[in-house]
Amino acid sequence: MIHNLSDVQSSNIGYNTNIWQFCVVLAKAVIGENCNVCSHCLIENDVIIGDNVTIKSGVQIWDGITIEDNVFIGPNVTFTNDKTPRSKIYPEKFLKTIIRNNASIGANATILPGVIVGEFAMIGAGSVVTKSVEPHTTVIGNPAREVKI
Template sequence: MAAFIHSLADVQTSRIGDGTRVWQFSVILPRAVVGRDCNVCAHTFIENDVVVGDRVTIKSGVYLWDGIRIEDDVFIGPNATFTNDPFPRSRQYPADFPRLVVCRGASIGAHATLLPGLRIGESAMVGAGAVVTADVPDRAVVVGNPARVIRYV
């Protein structure tokens, strides 16, 4: 089944997998890659150097910046915030952005904030509103500011 792209979305890449749905007011830049059977909800933005795996859900209000990698079967909750520049200054860009990786099967809660260059482990869960300042181990559940492991799944 071909991808569904809402008429009010601005999808500039041809690299959208079969069965993916992109909803209104979403912007996906020309070099971005989005896998199969994804759901990219309304009011989202995916920059050029971004790779999204298969069966990923990206809820409304999520912006994925250069250097971000989302593996298969990831859930990203509404308004989760990803960052890619550890020392941001207006009109001053690093040569390369640190790689932020969300591994297979992880879930990111609503309004969580992830700092640049982190690895969110396989099947990990980041609680709503958490501020993630360090790597999250596989299967860990993290909450709080700064995010701390409270248990494993």
């Protein structure tokens, strides 16, 4: 289901995926099956989203970001793709960020460019992830650091 108040330019949307109102999905984006993209999200062109992914409201997924299967992205998570952003000055290529299978990212977390979040990793709400996160690890804080739970 694609809500009639969204702007979905991509034809690469999997079966049983819901895209709610006020979303923009650019033409080259790929979104898998059985995903839920909540309202007020933006998904750029060089983006791959796997199957069974939940993206809560207020998330922008920029060029260079890959989200694998069964991932949860909480509300207002912020992804970045340029370590030295300047107005009207773009890198030749954006850094790649990968969120691996079954990872979860809590509300309002910030993910810096070039980071890999490992399988089954958990990013606590409000954390700032400045470096890659190992599989099956929970990180919290600013900068995000591993905690045992």
